[in-house]
Amino acid sequence: AQSVTQPDIHITVSEGASLELRCNYSYGATPYLFWYVQSPGQGLQLLLKYFSGDTLVQGIKGFEAEFKRSQSSFNLRKPSVHWSDAAEYFCAVGASNTGTASKLTFGTGTRLQVTL
Amino acid sequence: EAQVTQNPRYLITVTGKKLTVTCSQNMNHEYMSWYRQDPGLGLRQIYYSMNVEVTDKGDVPEGYKVSRKEKRNFPLILESPSPNQTSLYFCASSSHRGPNEQYFGPGTRLTVT
Numbered sequence: 001a002q003s004v005t006q007p008d009i010h011i012t013v014s015e016g017a018s019l020e021l022r023c024n025y026s027y028g029a030t031p032y033l034f035w036y037v038q039s040p041g042q043g044l045q046l047l048l049k050y051f052s053g054d055t056l057v058q059g060i061k062g063f064e065a066e067f068k069r070s071q072s073s074f075n076l077r078k079p080s081v082h083w084s085d086a087a088e089y090f091c092a093v094g095a096s097n098t099g100t101a102s103k104l105t106f107g108t109g110t111r112l113q114v115t116l
Numbered sequence: 117e118a119q120v121t122q123n124p125r126y127l128i129t130v131t132g133k134k135l136t137v138t139c140s141q142n143m144n145h146e147y148m149s150w151y152r153q154d155p156g157l158g159l160r161q162i163y164y165s166m167n168v169e170v171t172d173k174g175d176v177p178e179g180y181k182v183s184r185k186e187k188r189n190f191p192l193i194l195e196s197p198s199p200n201q202t203s204l205y206f207c208a209s210s211s212h213r214g215p216n217e218q219y220f221g222p223g224t225r226l227t228v229t
Binding site for chain 1 (some may be wrong): 158217
């Protein structure tokens with residue numbers, strides 16, 4: 001069964017500082033990987049996704065993530081955080097062995113606080 | 117505009133009073149799903165549907181029902197709500213093929229007293 005671990009429940013960074021949110025997954029083959037962001041009172045918005053090819057994936061809002069098979073990780077990064085990035089971030093894994101869209105398994109989320 | 121809509125957005129009800137949360141998408145997606153979000157637990161899948169008349173249980177289906185009579189609609193039914201079903205509920209949809217992202221609705225905050 002697939003699973004996702006986000007080890008950091010809460011992270012605080014200063015505006016302008018760099019950010020890295022950690023995500024580790026468990027899956028028997030190459031997974032589909034996603035990062036979603038949830039702003040307060042909002043639904044989930046996709047930041048980026050990985051399913052094959054280049055292991056460094058660019059997303060919206062200046063975010064990127066790197067798939068590292070050897071570490072079973074898909075960490076999210078941003079070089080310079082803006083106050084508007086304060087939100088909750090979810091990593092998710094989807095099964096790739098069915099050839100069709102399938103359920104996503106989500107991590108428990110990391111809440112990002114940005115100080116001015 | 118491509119979107120997933122849910123109604124109502126907020127609902128307070130009492131134990132045992134049947135309720136339905138509606139979900140509709142306008143993207144002609146085959147796959148639809150319901151999740152509940154609870155603090156510290158992330159999102160957990162309740163039910164999903166691969167297409168019309170095809171539904172299956174997710175990780176936490178107890179106390180819920182769904183139906184998929186039309187492609188665009190996927191209502192979530194709580195026949196006898198209990199306080200432990202107080203949660204934030206999200207509907208999502210995606211295309212049937214490949215690793216397509218799931219599009220999420222705005223959420224329904226349900227309180228059962």
